[in-house]
Structures are given as C-alpha cells and as structure tokens.
Amino acid sequence: MISIDGLTKIFRLNKKDITAVDHLSLSIEDGEIFGVIGYSGAGKSTFIRLLNRLEEPTSGKVTIQGKEITSMKKSELRVARQDIGMVFQHFNLLWSRTVSENIAFPLEIAGVPAEERVRRVKELIDLVGLTGRENSYPSQLSGGQKQRVGIARALANKPKVLLCDEATSALDPETTNSILELLVNINKKLGLTIILITHEMHVIRKICNRVAVMEDGKIVEQGDVLNVFLRPEQDVTKKFVKQVMSSSDEEELENFLVHYTGGKLVELTFVGESTNQALISTISKKFEIEVNILQGKITQTQRGAYGKLTVQLQGEDAEIARAISFIENETSVQLEVIQHAN
Ligand SMILES: Nc1ncnc2c1ncn2[C@@H]1O[C@H](COP(=O)(O)OP(=O)(O)OP(=O)(O)O)[C@@H](O)[C@H]1O
Numbered sequence: 011m012i013s014i015d016g017l018t019k020i021f022r023l024n025k026k027d028i029t030a031v032d033h034l035s036l037s038i039e040d041g042e043i044f045g046v047i048g049y050s051g052a053g054k055s056t057f058i059r060l061l062n063r064l065e066e067p068t069s070g071k072v073t074i075q076g077k078e079i080t081s082m083k084k085s086e087l088r089v090a091r092q093d094i095g096m097v098f099q100h101f102n103l104l105w106s107r108t109v110s111e112n113i114a115f116p117l118e119i120a121g122v123p124a125e126e127r128v129r130r131v132k133e134l135i136d137l138v139g140l141t142g143r144e145n146s147y148p149s150q151l152s153g154g155q156k157q158r159v160g161i162a163r164a165l166a167n168k169p170k171v172l173l174c175d176e177a178t179s180a181l182d183p184e185t186t187n188s189i190l191e192l193l194v195n196i197n198k199k200l201g202l203t204i205i206l207i208t209h210e211m212h213v214i215r216k217i218c219n220r221v222a223v224m225e226d227g228k229i230v231e232q233g234d235v236l237n238v239f240l241r242p243e244q245d246v247t248k249k250f251v252k253q254v255m256s257s258s259d260e261e262e263l264e265n266f267l268v269h270y271t272g273g274k275l276v277e278l279t280f281v282g283e284s285t286n287q288a289l290i291s292t293i294s295k296k297f298e299i300e301v302n303i304l305q306g307k308i309t310q311t312q313r314g315a316y317g318k319l320t321v322q323l324q325g326e327d328a329e330i331a332r333a334i335s336f337i338e339n340e341t342s343v344q345l346e347v348i349q350h351a352n
C-alpha cells in the first residue's frame with residue numbers, strides 16, 4: 011500500500027544541518043494500523059508530514075497505491091492528497107465554521123456538489139458520533155469532540171490512507187480511549203490503512219497491528235506489536251515496552267523479593283494463545299507444589315493478549331524442577347527463574 015524508500019529530510023537552521031529523517035525505508039500493508047513510536051525529537055512529525063508532502067523531502071521516495079508521491083507536480087499532488095486524510099494533534103479546525111461546515115470544507119475544495127455534500131456530511135457525523143452537534147462551533151466542543159470533527163473532515167473525501175499525527179496527545183486518558191476505539195472502528199468498517207505516530211506505547215498496544223520504533227530519524231526496530239512487546243531488542247524499545255508493562259508496584263516488588271524465602275521465584279510470560287492456558291491450576295494439581303502469585307498483569311493488544319506473572323513455587327526441589335521443566339517443554343508459556351530464594 012505504502013512504500014517508503016530512503017526518505018530523508020535535512021533542515022538547515024542557523025547555517026547548521028539538522029537531519030530530522032535519515033534514509034528511512036518502510037513498507038506498510040493495505041488495511042493495517044501501523045504505529046511509529048519515538049521520543050520527542052526522533053523525527054516522527056517530520057516523517058508523517060513527508061508522506062503527503064506537507065514537508066518536502068530532501069531525498070528518497072514515497073509511493074502510495076503505486077503512485078509516486080515524491081515525483082508529483084503540485085497539481086497532481088492536490089488530487090493524490092484526496093486519497094490521504096490527515097488528523098492533527100491540535101485538531102486544526104476552522105474556528106468560525108460550525109461542525110458541519112468544517113467537515114464540508116474539503117468537499118467544497120474537491121468541488122463536490124452541494125446536495126451530495128450535505129448527504130456526505132450527515133454520514134460522517136453519524137460515523138464519528140457527533141449527531142446533535144452539527145451546528146456547534148469548535149469552541150463549544152470538548153477535546154474529544156473536536157478530534158471527532160478532525161477525523162470526520164479527514165475522511166470526507168473517502169481517503170484510502172489516514173495519517174494521524176499524535177491524534178490523542180492533547181486528550182485525557184478516557185477521551186484518548188474513545189478516539190482510539192473510533193479509529194479501530196473506522197479501520198474495520200472502511201478498510202482504511204492508518205499510520206499513526208505517537209510517543210505513548212499504550213496507543214500502540216491498543217490499536218496497532220505493527221509498530222516501528224524511531225530514534226534519530228531512523229527506524230531502529232520494527233515488527234508485529236506482540237513480537238516487539240515480547241522481544242524488544244533496542245534499549246529505546248525496551249523503555250517503551252516498560253511504559254505499558256511495569257508499574258511502580260513492580261519496582262516495589264523487586265525490593266520485597268528477598269522476603270519470599272524458600273522455593274523458586276519465576277516470571278511467566280504469556281503471549282497470545284498461551285494466556286488462555288490454565289497454567290497455575292494445572293501445575294498445582296499435577297505436581298506436589300504450591301504456587302504463590304506475587305504479581306501479575308495481562309494486557310490486550312490487537313494481536314492478542316500479553317502478560318507477565320511473578321510466582322513463587324514452593325515444595326521439594328526435585329518437584330519444583332519437574333514443574334519448571336513441564337512449563338518450559340510442554341506449554342507455550344515462557345519461564346524465567348528470577349532468583350533462587352534462600
Ligand atoms: N521546520 C524545522 N526547521 C528546523 N528544524 C526542524 C524543523 N522541524 C523539525 N526540526 C527538527 O527536526 C528534528 C525532528 O523533529 P520532529 O518534530 O520531527 O520530531 P518528533 O519526533 O515529532 O518530536 P515531537 O514529538 O517533539 O514533535 C528535531 O531536531 C527538530 O528540532
């Protein structure tokens with residue numbers, strides 16, 4: 011659907027070159043929700059703006075649906091952009107226009123006849139859940155409602171691709187969730203390909219199929235969301251995964267581990283299918299051991315569930331060893347012995 015090849019953007023500021031995006035190559039499939047995550051300054055905003063040439067690349071190629079965006083003349087680009095909707099962090103609404111008029115704006119520019127515009131605007135208002143607010147002005151709306159207008163406007167010309175530039179960063183956690191749900195619905199209902207950039211791993215966890223991690227203008231790691239959660243390779247990725255999986259409780263637990271004496275402490279990692287296995291009850295029935303759950307968290311991603319459980323296995327050494335060997339060899343749950351308790 012989208013292929014990005016050697017994309018580079020160098021800004022010149024006070025006679026110094028700043029490479030915001032550095033020979034970036036990526037390929038995005040039709041109908042997926044693809045997330046790009048990185049810390050501030052990694053080059054995410056520049057990257058997403060290069061895709062529809064809101065920012066002109068220094069070099070490299072962007073091809074969307076077989077059409078090379080980067081070689082288009084301005085007039086061709088104007089037409090191609092109707093297939094690429096964009097949602098912004100700060101909504102970018104027209105403050106003197108009502109909700110309906112904001113959504114109708116791109117239709118006016120595309121020369122859609124008035125009658126069809128009215129019909130299409132109504133459809134979009136229903137789709138994003140703004141029925142009843144048609145004649146409100148942006149200043150009368152909550153942040154979440156403003157973003158719904160932003161999304162409806164981006165969808166007006168029935169694009170094939172939706173670019174989301176930190177679309178939920180200005181929203182509180184609850185509103186963020188409702189906007190993320192809306193994006194998933196739109197993706198499913200319309201089969202739209204969505205590329206989003208964010209600095210929050212929760213956003214990636216909740217809605218993305220695949221993720222790329224960006225640092226210093228480059229993609230340093232990418233893959234299926236579950237795989238990246240399970241086996242983060244780069245330090246930056248590990249930090250992002252921690253955003254989702256660890257809590258202050260977990261750090262606290264480390265200090266308390268010394269108090270759990272006897273047996274073995276193990277960390278179990280459940281991914282996808284394995285989260286459905288009744289592992290704890292199975293091993294406590296099958297072996298002469300006791301299983302003491304110390305801490306755990308299971309979280310959902312678009313690719314399945316992912317979770318970690320810290321448990322203490324108590325009993326005879328040989329029996330514990332048998333239980334560990336059973337988990338390692340006969341289940342798909344991953345096990346790591348944390349420490350041999352005193
Ligand atoms: N118009 C510009 N002129 C000069 N430098 C720029 C410009 N836009 C971005 N940069 C620089 O490019 C680098 C990447 O910025 P960019 O905004 O793309 O990162 P980001 O990952 O989106 O971070 P943030 O989330 O803080 O916006 C930064 O060093 C930034 O200062």
